[in-house]
Amino acid sequence: xxxxxxxxxxxxxxxxxxxxxxxxxxxxxxxxxxxxxxxxxxxxxxxxxxxxxxxxxxxxxxxxxxxxxxxxxxxxxxxxxxxxxxxxxxxxxxxxxxxxxxxxxxxxxxxxxxxxxxxxxxxxxxxxxxxxxxxxxxxxxxxxxxxxxxxxxxxxxxxxxxxxxxxxxxxxxxxxxxxxxxxxxxxxxxxxxxxxxxxxxxxxxxxxxxxxxxxxxxxxxxxxxxxxxxxxxxxxxxxxxxxxxxxxxxxxxxxxxxxxxxxxxxxxxxxxxxxxxxxxxxxxxxxxxxxxxxxxxxxxxxx
Numbered sequence: 001x002x003x004x005x006x007x008x009x010x011x012x013x014x015x016x017x018x019x020x021x022x023x024x025x026x027x028x029x030x031x032x033x034x035x036x037x038x039x040x041x042x043x044x045x046x047x048x049x050x051x052x053x054x055x056x057x058x059x060x061x062x063x064x065x066x067x068x069x070x071x072x073x074x075x076x077x078x079x080x081x082x083x084x085x086x087x088x089x090x091x092x093x094x095x096x097x098x099x100x101x102x103x104x105x106x107x108x109x110x111x112x113x114x115x116x117x118x119x120x121x122x123x124x125x126x127x128x129x130x131x132x133x134x135x136x137x138x139x140x141x142x143x144x145x146x147x148x149x150x151x152x153x154x155x156x157x158x159x160x161x162x163x164x165x166x167x168x169x170x171x172x173x174x175x176x177x178x179x180x181x182x183x184x185x186x187x188x189x190x191x192x193x194x195x196x197x198x199x200x201x202x203x204x205x206x207x208x209x210x211x212x213x214x215x216x217x218x219x220x221x222x223x224x225x226x227x228x229x230x231x232x233x234x235x236x237x238x239x240x241x242x243x244x245x246x247x248x249x250x251x252x253x254x255x256x257x258x259x260x261x262x263x264x265x266x267x268x269x270x271x272x273x274x275x276x277x278x279x280x281x282x283x284x285x286x287x288x289x290x291x292x293x294x295x296x297x298x299x300x301x302x303x
Contacts, residue, residue, distance in 0.1 A: 026261035026302055028284040030170070030178045031229040033277075034215075036208055037073060037136070038188030040196055040237025044254045047205035051213025055230060059258025060301045062268035067236055068275065071243050071250040073188065076235035076274060078142045081181070082116050083278035083293035089114040091142050098141065107292040111144055115290050117278040118147035121179055124287040128177040131169045133162035136185040159184035159208075163215050171222055177285065182215075184208060188238075196238035196249075229259030229284060233277060259284075263303050270300050 034052075041063050067076050068085045070093065078091040086092045090103040091114075098112055105114035113119075118130050131150040134140055135157055145151060150169055154162045166182045190204035219225040233256075237249045244250070255272060257280065279295035282288070289295070 026284065027286060028229045028259060029176075030224070030227065031231070031259075031281055031284060032166075032170070032180045032182060033231045033233055034212055035077070035181065035183040035233050036187045036205070037183070037185040037235055038191050038196075038238055038243070039205065039234035039254060040249055041252055041254060042249065043191075043197060043201060043205060043237065044234075046197065047202045047209070049205060049209035049212075051209050051216065052232060055212075055216060055258055056232060056256045058264050059230070059256055059262045060266045060268050061254065061256040062272045063252075063254055064268075065253050065255035065272040065274060067251055067253055067273075069246065069251075071236040071245060073136065073185075073235055074138060074142065077139060077183075078114075080233060080235070080274050080277040081118070081143070082114055083275055083282070083289055083295035084114070085275055085294060088292055088294060089142065094138065096138075096142065105292075107290060109144055111146075113142065113144040115292065116143045116147065117179070117281050118143060120278075120282055120287050120289060121177075121285055122147040125177050125285050128179060128285070129169070129173040130178075131166065131180045132183075133159075133166050133181065134183045134185075135159050135162065136183075139183065139185075157184075157186040157189055159186060160211060163211055167215060167218050170219065170224060170228075174222075174224055179281070179285075191238045191243075192241055195241050196243075227260065229257065229262070231258075231277065231281075232256045233274075235274070257301055261303055262301055266301075268298060268301060270298055272298050 068079045072094050074094045075086045075091050082089045088106050090105040121128050129149045132148050133152050135154045152162050152165050166180050187204045190201045194200035234253045236243050239249050275295035280297050283297045
């Protein structure tokens with residue numbers, strides 16, 4: 001009896017929280033994720049990135065965000081974009097394939113995919129346009145691409161063409177709700193080739209900062225910067241020329257959010273995890289996340 005009562009109370013509380021999200025005064029019609037792979041906190045603090053600094057200074061920054069295990073790329077980006085850890089979505093390593101799943105997801109759509117933020121937005125935000133830009137081929141595999149209006153893979157660690165495509169996508173859909181995931185893996189590859197904290201690794205971050213700045217300036221010129229929420233995200237750090245372990249260098253990463261209704265120039269002090277990313281995006285678009293998600297919205301980011 002106590003168990004049944006607990007379940008009923010939990011459902012009522014969850015329903016209340018979801019309704020609060022849907023009715024939140026903090027709303028967005030456009031959110032852009034700027035995603036760089038393999039950025040350790042040490043690397044972030046060492047590299048010079050004045051354009052990112054300017055963006056982040058307008059919002060909230062965490063340098064204590066915990067990622068998920070294993071600290072490798074595919075499980076961690078999947079966790080960002082599905083609001084759940086590998087134990088829920090089943091993407092447990094970089095070799096994951098839909099037709100040879102070892103750990104089935106706790107929930108899946110008709111095609112076998114765990115529900116992503118793209119699915120939630122497409123089903124709950126009328127007219128929303130979604131886009132996924134990437135340059136590591138496997139990155140897109142855990143998502144049902146039916147929920148993407150545009151996807152673009154750029155070969156050879158290139159990312160500037162995709163930055164241009166993302167800008168065009170935003171401009172072409174400026175009158176519609178829009179969600180853009182804009183990713184580059186070149187920073188991670190610099191770590192693997194030359195070592196985390198090598199001069200080449202630091203230079204890869206600083207190079208990206210220049211082009212991120214150009215992208216942001218183009219949005220400002222079009223009058224599309226002020227009414228956009230931005231998140232700067234990464235997936236893991238690294239040691240030597242690798243990652244995948246449980247050291248704080250690999251497991252603690254930067255995480256930031258900027259935009260209307262978000263505090264300015266603040267550090268996030270409450271515990272944060274990368275599974276909170278999708279929950280926060282859903283909140284900003286007024287969506288109800290699926291019960292299978294485990295991520296929460298870090299409440300102290302709001303004014």
